[in-house]
């Protein structure tokens with residue numbers, strides 16, 4: 330039995346789709362979700378849906394019963410995640426899960442981004458657990474930008490503090506294909522994959538959007554404190570504004586750049602590019 334946490338999230342839905350696409354019997358998939366009401370589509374496909382919260386050991390014990398392989402999709406509650414992920418790993422140990430794959434962040438061991446600390450902490454807990462593991466260090470989602478496309482086109486501007494830093498981004502579907510590959514035994518056990526796509530700068534992103542949409546879009550760089558202030562002004566919660574500005578500073582350092590081929594090799598095809606994601610969107 331293969332279980333996927335965060336199955337109703339953006340990445341989780343892609344992973345379930347990918348498992349089915351690769352021929353996995355729906356009866357061998359367990360979707361672990363916080364709210365069953367959001368998972369009716371899975372149930373209609375014959376996938377077992379189990380409710381659990383990363384904060385509740387009891388719910389995790391029930392959800393992980395008879396699970397052989399588990400994809401732990403990192404949570405989205407900043408600051409809570411190391412404790413939450415540790416709960417999941419401890420429950421996986423109690424349930425005698427044979428493989429845990431975890432969605433970490435690119436270069437988690439050297440990255441100085443705020444986001445990296447909880448991921449590296451989780452990696453260490455997983456490695457110390459004795460459970461066979463695959464660590465999937467996901468690079469940035471191209472969708473972090475393309476999900477803002479309407480806004481970008483409306484204002485003709487991408488704002489940020491990334492300067493000329495490069496992002497080796499790929500689409501969620503690519504990272505999901507890598508996760509499915511790991512769950513289906515195509516990744517080396519007890520290893521770390523640095524998952525990166527084709528690199529682009531923010532100016533190149535703006536130029537690609539301009540070309541694909543026919544609407545002039547420019548990249549406007551600003552000092553990180555100004556960017557953070559601007560995001561606060563748009564109504565983003567303070568920790569999110571801080572995290573986004575800090576991530577752009579990480580991009581300048583190269584924290585989200587990698588020339589490794591792990592993603593392409595694991596999924597057996599090149600990852601999506603900004604251009605291909607935009608073509609689908611537009």
Ligand SMILES: NC(=O)c1ccc[n+]([C@@H]2O[C@H](COP(=O)([O-])OP(=O)(O)OC[C@H]3O[C@@H](n4cnc5c(N)ncnc54)[C@H](OP(=O)(O)O)[C@@H]3O)[C@@H](O)[C@H]2O)c1
Pocket residue numbers: 334335336337338339340341362363364381382383384402403404405406413432467468469470473
């Ligand atoms: N590489 C990148 O560029 C990037 C960007 C953003 C985030 N991330 C990381 O990658 C993860 C997956 O990305 P995504 O786009 O799929 O994010 P997402 O749509 O926010 O999905 C997060 C999933 O985690 C579940 N979750 C959160 N807290 C939980 C808890 N306490 N107990 C049980 N489940 C919990 C959510 O459940 P519900 O469905 O009930 O909400 C959701 O399914 C994120 O959570 C974050 O750690 C990476």
